[in-house]
Amino acid sequence: MRVRRDSCPVDLVTAFANDASMNQNLRILVVESDPVRVRDIVDALRNAGWSDVKALAQISALDRTVKECTPDIVLIDLANPDRDTLEHISYATETSKRAVALFVDQTDDDLTQAALNAGVSAYVVDGLKMERIKPVLQTAIARFKLMRQMQSELDAAKQALEDRKTIDRAKGILMRQRGISEDESYNLLRKTAMGQSRKVIDVAQALVTAADLLS
Amino acid sequence: MSHTVLNCGYVPLVDCAPLVIAKELGFAAEEALTLNLVRQPSWSALRDMLALGHLDAAQMLSPMPVAMSIGLGGLPAQVDTLMVLSVNGTVFGVSHAVAVDIGPVPFGDAHALLRALRTKRDRPLRVGVPFHYAMHRLLLSYWTSSTPDLRIEEVTVPPPRMADAVADGFVDAFWVGEPWGSLAVQQNVAQLMMTGRNVWQFAPEKVLAARHDWVESNEDAVRRLMRAIFQASAWLDKPKNKPLAVEILGRSEHLSVSPDLIDPALTGHIVPRQNAPPIAIRHFLQFHKNAATFPWRSQAAWIADQLGADDAGIEKAKACFRSDLYRRNLSGIGADLPGASEKAEGSLQFETAVASTRGHMILAADAFFDGSTFDYTREE
Numbered sequence: 001m002r003v004r005r006d007s008c009p010v011d012l013v014t015a016f017a018n019d020a021s022m023n024q025n026l027r028i029l030v031v032e033s034d035p036v037r038v039r040d041i042v043d044a045l046r047n048a049g050w051s052d053v054k055a056l057a058q059i060s061a062l063d064r065t066v067k068e069c070t071p072d073i074v075l076i077d078l079a080n081p082d083r084d085t086l087e088h089i090s091y092a093t094e095t096s097k098r099a100v101a102l103f104v105d106q107t108d109d110d111l112t113q114a115a116l117n118a119g120v121s122a123y124v125v126d127g128l129k130m131e132r133i134k135p136v137l138q139t140a141i142a143r144f145k146l147m148r149q150m151q152s153e154l155d156a157a158k159q160a161l162e163d164r165k166t167i168d169r170a171k172g173i174l175m176r177q178r179g180i181s182e183d184e185s186y187n188l189l190r191k192t193a194m195g196q197s198r199k200v201i202d203v204a205q206a207l208v209t210a211a212d213l214l215s
Numbered sequence: 216m217s218h219t220v221l222n223c224g225y226v227p228l229v230d231c232a233p234l235v236i237a238k239e240l241g242f243a244a245e246e247a248l249t250l251n252l253v254r255q256p257s258w259s260a261l262r263d264m265l266a267l268g269h270l271d272a273a274q275m276l277s278p279m280p281v282a283m284s285i286g287l288g289g290l291p292a293q294v295d296t297l298m299v300l301s302v303n304g305t306v307f308g309v310s311h312a313v314a315v316d317i318g319p320v321p322f323g324d325a326h327a328l329l330r331a332l333r334t335k336r337d338r339p340l341r342v343g344v345p346f347h348y349a350m351h352r353l354l355l356s357y358w359t360s361s362t363p364d365l366r367i368e369e370v371t372v373p374p375p376r377m378a379d380a381v382a383d384g385f386v387d388a389f390w391v392g393e394p395w396g397s398l399a400v401q402q403n404v405a406q407l408m409m410t411g412r413n414v415w416q417f418a419p420e421k422v423l424a425a426r427h428d429w430v431e432s433n434e435d436a437v438r439r440l441m442r443a444i445f446q447a448s449a450w451l452d453k454p455k456n457k458p459l460a461v462e463i464l465g466r467s468e469h470l471s472v473s474p475d476l477i478d479p480a481l482t483g484h485i486v487p488r489q490n491a492p493p494i495a496i497r498h499f500l501q502f503h504k505n506a507a508t509f510p511w512r513s514q515a516a517w518i519a520d521q522l523g524a525d526d527a528g529i530e531k532a533k534a535c536f537r538s539d540l541y542r543r544n545l546s547g548i549g550a551d552l553p554g555a556s557e558k559a560e561g562s563l564q565f566e567t568a569v570a571s572t573r574g575h576m577i578l579a580a581d582a583f584f585d586g587s588t589f590d591y592t593r594e595e
Binding site: 086 | 256257258259260345346347369370371372373375376
């Protein structure tokens with residue numbers, strides 16, 4: 001189920017209006033309870049050209065906010081104990097495909113590099129050097145997009161394979177039950193699908209399900 | 216033997232005791248190890264730090280290495296379970312409002328509690344758990360899955376904030392490790408209804424984990440670490456040592472809570488609600504006895520099965536519980552080893568003697584609340 005994007009709750013501590021000229025269509029949620037740091041981070045993000053930024057301090061609202069606002073990227077301090085909650089929300093809302101960037105207080109290039117090499121959507125940002133926020137986030141987002149694309153290609157390939165198996169099974173059932181050839185079976189499936197304005201895979205699925213019930 | 220420094224991650228909970236005791240009472244030093252215990256703010260952070268090589272070893276929730284090995288959640292990495300650090304030790308509690316709603320239920324009766332909770336609920340029961348890949352969460356799902364009309368909403372809450380979450384009405388109930396359940400009772404915001412044991416009598420709770428590559432290339436350090444932890448867990452299970460253990464754990468650099476919050480878990484005397492007398496619970500939290508530290512491959516299989524793994528995933532999970540290393544590294548220091556590395560989980564209704572390398576060892580009861588048995592053996 002898709003959650004509508006325009007239904008953010010009003011209990012966000014800070015909400016910033018979209019600036020059309022700078023908006024890069026990226027929705028960013030910053031989870032941080034220290035108001036001074038929030039302002040620094042949000043300013044750095046705005047200077048970097050991202051204006052669709054929401055900041056959340058109140059942890060109890062994290063659950064709802066992430067579900068309802070569906071941010072593209074979530075920024076959270078590595079030391080924030082609410083990371084476990086955020087991760088759980090990611091599983092629950094199937095948004096493991098969402099980038100989560102982590103802030104660390106001290107510069108740690110090894111860790112940053114290791115995180116990037118691990119190829120996951122956890123990116124470590126040098127939290128206190130705001131001028132570095134743009135390149136690091138851009139890298140993170142680019143990698144994230146690439147990963148998401150690879151994931152969706154993989155999903156599509158898997159689905160295609162599943163579909164072919166189902167259609168093969170449906171063909172097999174028709175061949176056995178009606179004593180017709182494989183080509184004839186496929187044509188029959190296709191004709192039925194066209195006649196009912198349905199997809200071949202849907203007809204095949206229905207046939208396989210019915211056959212399972214009857215066997 | 217050259218001296219080795221190991222960075223070891225942990226989360227401040229009573230059951231981090233084997234690591235703290237190994238360091239503080241010199242069991243690590245006897246193995247020429249310096250344990251640099253690094254407190255972690257969350258399980259996700261601990262996992263990332265271990266996976267990225269900033270920690271050599273870590274205390275983990277028992278499902279975490281399994282989940283990572285089969286590629287679930289966060290960083291996929293090959294992480295091994297060297298040994299079990301603790302068995303059981305968790306509590307399930309409800310808010311006062313829910314307690315009033317469901318009426319009196321005998322403490323520890325998992326069936327009666329289910330029956331009471333399923334009636335008269337017009338919205339899901341929000342249950343706080345510390346992490347998605349945690350034994351708490353698996354036991355909660357296992358326990359409630361037999362009752363489909365009881366709707367559960369799982370909410371992840373950092374354990375130190377569990378009491379506040381109940382007080383604020385953010386959750387109706389919780390499944391948490393000590394001392395955080397006792398804290399909720401002390402603050403009079405909740406009542407404890409049962410322990411994890413009431414759902415599974417011998418659940419591996421925390422494990423000692425390390426990256427597979429690191430384990431393979433640091434054989435000697437791994438052996439010394441496992442021996443130090445083994446000795447610490449043996450020390451911890453002796454009743455006469457409990458008071459000192461309570462004092463050490465309560466210190467500011469570790470749990471930083473008062474001793475009366477640590478005492479219930481270590482002594483197995485749980486106060487279910489404010490002003491109620493404590494209930495003595497045998498095997499509430501076990502560190503050593505009954506082969507508690509042995510990483511049974513069948514425990515890994517059960518966890519993987521609960522996580523929805525297929526046959527290949529279950530095999531991977533079994534391989535990451537390193538009972539082979541346990542045998543190799545601990546046989547030299549007098550550890551009694553079970554004859555097999557798998558058992559039919561849930562099959563022991565009572566303490567049972569089984570064959571072991573030194574004759575016989577006593578295994579604790581490991582029954583599930585519903586009486587079922589999990590025996591995963593590949594059909595040949």
